[in-house]
Amino acid sequence: MKKIICKKEYDTETATLIKTYSYGVLGDPKGYEEDLYQTPEGLYFLHVGGGAESIYPEEDIKRLAKTKKDEWIKNH
Numbered sequence: 001m002k003k004i005i006c007k008k009e010y011d012t013e014t015a016t017l018i019k020t021y022s023y024g025v026l027g028d029p030k031g032y033e034e035d036l037y038q039t040p041e042g043l044y045f046l047h048v049g050g051g052a053e054s055i056y057p058e059e060d061i062k063r064l065a066k067t068k069k070d071e072w073i074k075n076h
Contacts, residue, residue, distance in 0.1 A: 001047060003061040010045045010061045012037060018044075021076035029053040036064070036072060044069045 002011040015037035024031020032050025039045070044066060049059040064072060 001059060001061060005061070005063055008039075008041075008043060010037075010039060010043070010063070012047050012061075015039045015045070019073060019076065024051070024054075027051075032056045034076065036069070036076075042066075046072075 002009065002013070004010075012035070018036045018038055020036075021034045022031070023033070029051035030053045032048065032054040034056075035047040037045050037047060044064040046062045046064055047059075048056040048062060050056040
């Protein structure tokens with residue numbers, strides 16, 4: 001998936017996957033997945049998606065500040 005946010009490109013195909021977090025089981029309408037990526041430029045983002053009743057009912061990319069990256073890793 002590719003998305004432009006604030007004139008910067010976030011692309012799961014060119015970024016490096018750092019960590020994946022899954023909540024729930026496959027087919028769970030409340031289940032979701034968050035994948036942490038780092039772009040070649042050193043930016044971080046989450047590629048998210050989940051079931052219809054989850055916090056991510058649609059596939060999306062969300063920026064993640066470098067200062068929040070370590071906190072996300074620690075909590076997931």
